[in-house]
Structures are given as structure tokens and as C-alpha cells.
Amino acid sequence: MTTIEFASETPRITTRPAVATRVLNALANAYVAWKNRRAFYRLGEMSDAELADIGLTRSDLHVAVAVPFGRDPTVKLRAIASERADTIENLARQVA
Secondary structure, three states, X not given: OOHHHHHHHHHHHHHXXXXXXXXXXXXXXXXXHHHHHHHHHHHOOOOHHHHHHOOOOXXXXXXXXXXXXXXXXXXXXXXXXXXXXXXXXXXXXXXX
């Protein structure tokens, strides 16, 4: 085998694990998003009082369900809930 042949084969060898890793990561992320979306739909079965206990409202669920299908709606819910908590905390500091 000459150096030229070896040099032309090296990129294929090194890119295969990277491609496989990307494919596995994409599949794992899709599975987690699917699983979280199923849990998200169970939140819709909760009463408004139960949602308020965890810092959410029914309208938050409507906002979060609008994310594209492949994405995780629980990430959006987490952002909404933490933004609301920060806002309430800042208002409490201003009053005190």
C-alpha cells in the first residue's frame, strides 16, 4: 500500500464513528423527546389546582404544545415556570 492510498482511506475510517455517534445521539434525543411528550400529555389531565402547585397554568400547556413534534415540550415548560418564578421573586424583593 502506498502512502497516497493510505492517506485517501484515513478520512473514511475516522468519520464512521462520528457518523454513528451522531445517529445514535439523534435517536436517543428523539426517544427522550417522545417520552417527555407522553408525560407532558399527562399534565393535561391534571386539574388547575394541581398545575398551580407545580407552578404552571393551563395556558402554559397550550404554549408548550406548540413546539415542533421532534422537540421536547417540557423544556419550554421549564423555561416558562422558571421565568415566572424569577418574576415573582423580583416583585417580592421590590415590595420588601
